[in-house]
Amino acid sequence: MNKNNDIESVVIRLAGDSGDGIQLMGSQFAVSTALSGADFSTFPDYPAEIRAPTGTTFGVSAYQINLGGGPITTAGDAPDVLVAFNPAALKVNLPLLDKGALVIVNNDTFTARNLAKAGYANDPREDGTLNDYQVVAADIGHLNLEAVKEYGLSKSEGGRCKNFYALGMLLWMFDRKLGSVEAWIARRMAGNPTMRDANITALHAGHAFGETAELSASLSQIKLPRANVTPGEYRSITGAEALALGIAAAGELADRRVMFCSYPITPASPLLHRLTHLAECGIGTFQAEDEIAAICAAIGASYGGMIGVTSSSGPGIALKTEAMGLAVSAELPLVIVNWQRGGPSTGLPTKTEQSDLYQAVYGRNADTPIPVIAAATAGECFTMAIEATRIALRHMTPVILLADGYLSNAAEPWRIPALTDFEPIASNKVPGTDEGPQRRAFTRDPNSHGRAWVTPGMPGLMHRIGGLEKDIDTGHISYDPANHQRMTDLRAAKVESVANFIPDQAIEIGPDSGDLVVVGWGSTYGPIYQAARKTGVSFIHLRHLNPLPRNLPELIGRFDKVLVPEMNHGQLTTLLRDKLCVEPVPLNKVTGQPFLIRELVGKIESLRGNAL
Amino acid sequence: MTDKLTAKDFATSQEVRWCPGCGDYAILKAVQKALADVGADPANTAFVSGIGCASRFPYYIETYGFHTIHGRAPAIATGLKLANPDLDVWVVTGDGDSLSIGGNHLMHALRRNVGLKIMLFNNEIYGLTKGQFSPTSRVGTRSPSSPSGSVDSPVSPGQFALGCGAKFFARGVDTDKVGMSDVLQQMHAFEGAALVEIFQNCIVYNEDVFASFTDRENAANAQLHLRHGEPMLFGEHNGKGIRFNQQTWSLEVVDATASPDQVLVHDEANVMLARLLVDMRLPVAMGVIYRQPAVSYEAAFYAHHTTQMKRTKSVADYIKGPSSWTVE
Numbered sequence: 001m002n003k004n005n006d007i008e009s010v011v012i013r014l015a016g017d018s019g020d021g022i023q024l025m026g027s028q029f030a031v032s033t034a035l036s037g038a039d040f041s042t043f044p045d046y047p048a049e050i051r052a053p054t055g056t057t058f059g060v061s062a063y064q065i066n067l068g069g070g071p072i073t074t075a076g077d078a079p080d081v082l083v084a085f086n087p088a089a090l091k092v093n094l095p096l097l098d099k100g101a102l103v104i105v106n107n108d109t110f111t112a113r114n115l116a117k118a119g120y121a122n123d124p125r126e127d128g129t130l131n132d133y134q135v136v137a138a139d140i141g142h143l144n145l146e147a148v149k150e151y152g153l154s155k156s157e158g159g160r161c162k163n164f165y166a167l168g169m170l171l172w173m174f175d176r177k178l179g180s181v182e183a184w185i186a187r188r189m190a191g192n193p194t195m196r197d198a199n200i201t202a203l204h205a206g207h208a209f210g211e212t213a214e215l216s217a218s219l220s221q222i223k224l225p226r227a228n229v230t231p232g233e234y235r236s237i238t239g240a241e242a243l244a245l246g247i248a249a250a251g252e253l254a255d256r257r258v259m260f261c262s263y264p265i266t267p268a269s270p271l272l273h274r275l276t277h278l279a280e281c282g283i284g285t286f287q288a289e290d291e292i293a294a295i296c297a298a299i300g301a302s303y304g305g306m307i308g309v310t311s312s313s314g315p316g317i318a319l320k321t322e323a324m325g326l327a328v329s330a331e332l333p334l335v336i337v338n339w340q341r342g343g344p345s346t347g348l349p350t351k352t353e354q355s356d357l358y359q360a361v362y363g364r365n366a367d368t369p370i371p372v373i374a375a376a377t378a379g380e381c382f383t384m385a386i387e388a389t390r391i392a393l394r395h396m397t398p399v400i401l402l403a404d405g406y407l408s409n410a411a412e413p414w415r416i417p418a419l420t421d422f423e424p425i426a427s428n429k430v431p432g433t434d435e436g437p438q439r440r441a442f443t444r445d446p447n448s449h450g451r452a453w454v455t456p457g458m459p460g461l462m463h464r465i466g467g468l469e470k471d472i473d474t475g476h477i478s479y480d481p482a483n484h485q486r487m488t489d490l491r492a493a494k495v496e497s498v499a500n501f502i503p504d505q506a507i508e509i510g511p512d513s514g515d516l517v518v519v520g521w522g523s524t525y526g527p528i529y530q531a532a533r534k535t536g537v538s539f540i541h542l543r544h545l546n547p548l549p550r551n552l553p554e555l556i557g558r559f560d561k562v563l564v565p566e567m568n569h570g571q572l573t574t575l576l577r578d579k580l581c582v583e584p585v586p587l588n589k590v591t592g593q594p595f596l597i598r599e600l601v602g603k604i605e606s607l608r609g610n611a612l
Numbered sequence: 613m614t615d616k617l618t619a620k621d622f623a624t625s626q627e628v629r630w631c632p633g634c635g636d637y638a639i640l641k642a643v644q645k646a647l648a649d650v651g652a653d654p655a656n657t658a659f660v661s662g663i664g665c666a667s668r669f670p671y672y673i674e675t676y677g678f679h680t681i682h683g684r685a686p687a688i689a690t691g692l693k694l695a696n697p698d699l700d701v702w703v704v705t706g707d708g709d710s711l712s713i714g715g716n717h718l719m720h721a722l723r724r725n726v727g728l729k730i731m732l733f734n735n736e737i738y739g740l741t742k743g744q745f746s747p748t749s750r751v752g753t754r755s756p757s758s759p760s761g762s763v764d765s766p767v768s769p770g771q772f773a774l775g776c777g778a779k780f781f782a783r784g785v786d787t788d789k790v791g792m793s794d795v796l797q798q799m800h801a802f803e804g805a806a807l808v809e810i811f812q813n814c815i816v817y818n819e820d821v822f823a824s825f826t827d828r829e830n831a832a833n834a835q836l837h838l839r840h841g842e843p844m845l846f847g848e849h850n851g852k853g854i855r856f857n858q859q860t861w862s863l864e865v866v867d868a869t870a871s872p873d874q875v876l877v878h879d880e881a882n883v884m885l886a887r888l889l890v891d892m893r894l895p896v897a898m899g900v901i902y903r904q905p906a907v908s909y910e911a912a913f914y915a916h917h918t919t920q921m922k923r924t925k926s927v928a929d930y931i932k933g934p935s936s937w938t939v940e
Contacts, residue, residue: 035937235936248927257921259695282923289720293687300691303678326681416931456658456676456699464671466679
């Protein structure tokens with residue numbers, strides 16, 4: 001690890017058993033990092049099993065945080081510091097490190113039994129496995145138990161304090177204040193004063209351990225620069241939190257209440273959980289019996305005049321497909337959030353992937369176009385939830401908002417926006433004509449093709465809607481061949497018209513023409529941004545995927561080559577080929593892990609080498 | 613509304629497109645009449661249906677109507693009821709729609725006790741897809757998909773409903789104007805999920821499947837019209853009654869004139885009795901078989917919601933999270 005104190009950023013990875021509280025410890029470290037003014041980005045990496053057998057490699061949970069002066073847009077490539085709480089955590093995570101990295105291991109867990117469970121024939125601390133690394137082997141378990149002895153806890157209760165002991169060590173290493181973590185412990189454990197005090201003691205003891213001479217030879221305190229960020233008020237936020245707030249904001253901007261209907265699925269459930277805490281913003285949460293019922297209830301709520309929202313992950317979205325067609329046919333607003341995960345089938349539920357782009361853009365029976373947008377960062381989930389709702393209400397259509405498992409769980413500092421920064425969301429008014437109610441319900445805005453939002457309960461406007469093809473004017477059932485052609489054209493024109501309401505595509509960074517442009521979408525924003533910054537190539541990041549921004553063909557046309565890195569097998573590449581007739585160079589990674597900056601830099605350099 | 617609406621006011625301009633002679637026509641008339649009789653406000657009434665012959669129903673009722681997708685009407689109606697609990701929401705479904713592809717949603721609408729008036733048109737056959745056996749078809753039903761007879765055991769809508777925890781289950785016959793009128797009005801008055809099984813004759817694919825108890829000449833001796841608190845009498849001059857056989861735990865027919873004190877009195881709140889009644893083959897129980905008032909799902913949902921679904925706070929009150937910091 002870089003022993004100089006002038007480093008720009010440092011990547012820390014905490015790893016242990018899934019029951020060890022690693023995720024909790026990581027998120028607390030993130031908060032204290034933010035409070036000290038550093039920029040950061042995190043990557044929770046946990047197993048699908050809730051409590052896998054202890055000590056096994058498949059039960060290892062990890063939390064990676066990249067902190068520094070910024071801009072920090074990814075959780076970092078190779079960790080500079082690995083804290084391994086047991087041999088299995090060391091076994092799984094050691095291959096991620098560069099030589100010279102700092103490895104902190106918890107000695108107490110390196111028993112013969114745990115070494116065997118991790119698949120180590122010999123003790124890695126002694127057989128040369130760690131020769132290329134700086135190693136701090138601390139008796140974290142033992143030291144922690146000593147520190148909390150005074151509270152008379154059982155061995156297992158006392159043992160649970162070890163996370164905060166280790167966190168104390170880390171906070172000392174990175175010159176972070178203890179205050180925020182202490183306050184958090186006090187709040188969280190208010191009902192159990194003994195455990196509260198024990199954990200706070202462990203935190204201080206770990207901090208003191210770092211500070212005293214006991215470790216000074218190997219651990220020098222690292223001072224990170226403060227981030228150079230836009231002035232304003234900030235908080236730490238995950239994608240799930242941001243999206244929940246965005247839905248609440250959308251309801252407020254539209255002056256409509258929200259009914260969120262979903263069925264639990266990884267990694268989408270955090271949004272359901274977050275929204276239950278926003279009831280006072282006029283949000284109801286309905287946990288349906290299955291994915292189909294979830295979207296159907298949301299459609300029913302939209303039919304009733306609330307903003308219907310549903311959320312799931314790929315397999316659940318697949319089940320919702322038929323109902324999306326109904327919402328298209330009935331011309332009802334609906335927001336569908338897809339937290340993509342590794343697939344196919346159950347796939348890798350806790351790992352990230354962006355492989356549902358085909359499903360979102362093309363994946364329905366018949367000609368059933370739906371607008372598709374995607375969030376680039378955790379914080380951007382807020383604005384994209386507002387954008388999805390705005391499109392849904394303006395055009396009276398379901399809208400798919402793509403996020404992914406990484407965005408759901410990853411935390412980043414977020415500049416808190418004011419609601420007044422956003423335009424109110426209008427919905428189409430019922431025309432006050434002398435026409436019959438059926439015609440009035442299907443009177444459409446000439447620009448957006450969105451129909452009037454007539455809801456049951458409105459006097460004198462009784463009408464029928466449904467999934468059967470209807471007459472373009474009267475809304476009555478129609479099997480007329482020419483009418484079906486017109487309705488199909490109308491549905492296509494409606495989605496195309498979204499492009500008239502969205503901003504022109506901009507270049508994130510880099511020159512506005514040249515030999516190479518990198519085009520990305522979704523959560524790959526972070527690593528692509530850093531790779532483009534390092535190599536000086538241009539970077540275009542798409543938020544609107546269907547339809548694409550109007551100026552995109554012209555913009556991409558200014559470059560000789562187009563590189564499309566994606567966490568799938570080439571789906572945006574296909575989409576761009578289809579819509580823009582360009583032939584991008586794909587870079588596809590489907591390991592369930594985000595791109596590393598160096599992987600992207602390597603590809604960019606090889607392409608430019610060829611170009612020169 | 614100043615003038616009382618009539619059944620005609622609940623008819624739409626749309627041409628009704630069921631097969632001539634279909635039992636659905638009688639049901640449509642009965643529902644239009646029931647809506648007029650209970651003084652329903654068309655603007656505050658919505659019919660939600662799935663897919664199948666029965667599910668065309670909303671197009672012919674002058675209220676709000678939503679013809680949705682196969683099996684999902686209870687789920688869509690649940691969302692609608694949550695969005696507007698004051699709406700009078702009816703669900704129209706068939707035996708295939710509600711007990712095959714949509715069995716899951718019917719189960720959950722019933723056990724949650726969502727305030728939906730659910731009319732299940734049971735004709736024991738798939739009509740719209742041209743005559744295949746359905747989940748209520750009897751074993752041995754010959755159909756295009758079971759030319760040598762079906763082998764599936766049928767589901768009993770009544771047992772299904774009671775097993776799901778339904779709080780209201782009733783039955784009627786499509787052409788029985790008096791019985792249907794009564795059952796529909798009682799269903800309408802119920803606060804929670806009310807399921808009515810309507811024996812509906814499909815004249816094309818399953819004609820007369822219920823004739824053994826619905827034909828005019830058989831009806832008196834083959835149907836038991838239940839009334840809460842009244843003895844279970846049927847047959848000519850109410851000469852027959854139903855008693856409970858304590859040895860076999862079953863219901864059986866008794867001579868009501870000879871043994872009037874053995875005749876059971878209907879208690880619609882007794883779920884054990886309801887379970888015996890729905891399985892009775894001769895006579896077939898009609899009317900309200902089971903009714904147990906309970907808080908509806910939407911009432912519980914709103915009561916439990918912190919602000920009864922009102923917006924009392926701005927997102928600005930939450931947006932800062934547990935801690936924030938300022939960058940100068």
